[in-house]
Amino acid sequence: MSHIPGVRQAQKQKTRQALLDAALELLEGQSLSSLGLREVTRAVGIAPTAFYRHFRSIADLGVALVEQALGSLHPMIRTTVSTAGDGEERVARALELIARHVDAYPAHVRFIARERHGGVRPVREAIHSQLGLFTAEVGEALAGDPASAGWSEEDVLMLAQLYVDLMLGTASLLLEAEGPGARERVSRTAARQMRLIGIGRTHWLDRPDGSP
Amino acid sequence: MSHIPGVRQAQKQKTRQALLDAALELLEGQSLSSLGLREVTRAVGIAPTAFYRHFRSIADLGVALVEQALGSLHPMIRTTVSTAGDGEERVARALELIARHVDAYPAHVRFIARERHGGVRPVREAIHSQLGLFTAEVGEALAGDPASAGWSEEDVLMLAQLYVDLMLGTASLLLEAEGPGARERVSRTAARQMRLIGIGRTHWLDRPDGSP
DNA sequence: CCATGCAGTTAACAACTGTTCTCCGTAAGG
DNA sequence: CCTTACGGAGAACAGTTGTTAACTGCATGG
Numbered sequence: 001m002s003h004i005p006g007v008r009q010a011q012k013q014k015t016r017q018a019l020l021d022a023a024l025e026l027l028e029g030q031s032l033s034s035l036g037l038r039e040v041t042r043a044v045g046i047a048p049t050a051f052y053r054h055f056r057s058i059a060d061l062g063v064a065l066v067e068q069a070l071g072s073l074h075p076m077i078r079t080t081v082s083t084a085g086d087g088e089e090r091v092a093r094a095l096e097l098i099a100r101h102v103d104a105y106p107a108h109v110r111f112i113a114r115e116r117h118g119g120v121r122p123v124r125e126a127i128h129s130q131l132g133l134f135t136a137e138v139g140e141a142l143a144g145d146p147a148s149a150g151w152s153e154e155d156v157l158m159l160a161q162l163y164v165d166l167m168l169g170t171a172s173l174l175l176e177a178e179g180p181g182a183r184e185r186v187s188r189t190a191a192r193q194m195r196l197i198g199i200g201r202t203h204w205l206d207r208p209d210g211s212p
Numbered sequence: 213m214s215h216i217p218g219v220r221q222a223q224k225q226k227t228r229q230a231l232l233d234a235a236l237e238l239l240e241g242q243s244l245s246s247l248g249l250r251e252v253t254r255a256v257g258i259a260p261t262a263f264y265r266h267f268r269s270i271a272d273l274g275v276a277l278v279e280q281a282l283g284s285l286h287p288m289i290r291t292t293v294s295t296a297g298d299g300e301e302r303v304a305r306a307l308e309l310i311a312r313h314v315d316a317y318p319a320h321v322r323f324i325a326r327e328r329h330g331g332v333r334p335v336r337e338a339i340h341s342q343l344g345l346f347t348a349e350v351g352e353a354l355a356g357d358p359a360s361a362g363w364s365e366e367d368v369l370m371l372a373q374l375y376v377d378l379m380l381g382t383a384s385l386l387l388e389a390e391g392p393g394a395r396e397r398v399s400r401t402a403a404r405q406m407r408l409i410g411i412g413r414t415h416w417l418d419r420p421d422g423s424p
Numbered sequence: 425c426c427a428t429g430c431a432g433t434t435a436a437c438a439a440c441t442g443t444t445c446t447c448c449g450t451a452a453g454g
Numbered sequence: 455c456c457t458t459a460c461g462g463a464g465a466a467c468a469g470t471t472g473t474t475a476a477c478t479g480c481a482t483g484g
Contacts, residue, residue, distance in 0.1 A: 031331035034246030119243035200412030
């Protein structure tokens with residue numbers, strides 16, 4: 001419990017981060033449930049048993065990776081939605097932010113998309129939980145918009161979920177997009193989808209009856 | 213090449229199906245990339261080497277599973293969309309069909325959701341390909357609707373993709389929904405999301421300019 | 425300055441993996 | 455009826471895996 005980091009603790013977190021980084025890289029070609037403890041330590045260059053000084057298991061490491069990966073997604077999503085209402089330019093700017101994030105942290109995006117429905121329960125739950133927080137945050141941002149006047153909280157959240165899912169799906173598609181024009185094609189459709197949802201949003205309260 | 217099945221070929225396809233079934237069951241708690249060849253044969257009760265009489269590798273088996281799983285999803289999605297336009301009842305009926313499918317083939321739904329972004333490339337590609345066919349099919353169904361008059365083919369496909377993704381996401385959420393009221397909550401939000409998209413659809417051409 | 429704590433090592437374990445080669449029984453086809 | 459083709463069994467292979475235990479060196483805190 002030393003307030004000043006100390007050489008010791010610094011080194012520990014250094015190799016801990018090395019383990020996380022190595023795991024993330026190894027996960028490009030496989031799923032977490034097939035990632036081996038020895039595989040990771042070998043990539044880092046430490047003895048297999050040293051792994052236990054940092055994580056109890058691979059699933060444990062996975063949960064840590066979730067926090068790290070979604071920590072980087074956090075500001076992105078917030079910025080995206082704070083600018084994304086209806087206007088053309090807003091949609092375009094949001095999509096550019098997503099693309100930029102995919103370029104900056106491709107492994108993070110891949111990890112989240114892959115393990116969101118992956119085979120390791122605690123990791124799945126961690127992602128679901130964090131994504132729920134994001135949805136709530138996006139919901140707050142949407143609620144602040146005048147276009148959300150008269151909306152129930154439940155409806156705001158369902159809209160937020162729609163946006164979050166679309167953003168994640170688009171990010172994943174951008175990640176796998178290869179070949180000339182592929183990225184542009186993905187962006188075009190994503191832009192239209194966002195626009196269509198925005199249109200549905202503006203007319204949500206138009207219907208004869210309220211919103212049952 | 214015997215026209216009549218024959219006892220031999222029948223038995224072969226029987227164990228082949230047993231392998232597929234066993235794999236699907238084992239995949240409830242892990243991802244395909246961690247599924248072992250011996251694990252599957254052990255579950256079926258045959259020698260490990262017999263596996264090669266049916267599949268070249270686990271990835272190969274995975275591709276076969278994709279066709280089987282999406283073969284069962286096929287009629288569901290078609291029926292769903294052919295009934296899902298705008299009306300309240302149509303949305304409700306579509307959701308009921310989805311829920312029914314999740315109950316009937318939970319392992320199939322889990323497999324597709326998990327391996328869609330999973331760690332085995334050929335399987336990912338097979339799913340993406342099949343899902344693309346579905347999207348096209350849904351697009352055709354949508355194009356037949358009078359509400360799609362004046363829509364470009366590209367826009368119809370982007371709407372179809374939106375619907376397909378929403379259906380898959382909802383199915384996955386239903387699968388993991390546990391506890392009283394969880395399923396109902398998932399269904400409620402999914403219904404509203406479908407409704408909102410439907411609203412966006414009806415007002416898609418309302419905007420001042422055409423659709424760039 | 426010295427004793428303690430702890431990141432990391434080494435060795436060893438039983439169990440498991442994918443794959444090859446050889447063999448067996450039997451349905452299929454002439 | 456007799457040969458062939460083939461689904462499956464068996465044994466063996468070289469590697470790999472997670473986890474244990476006891477050990478070492480060194481920064482840390484008193």
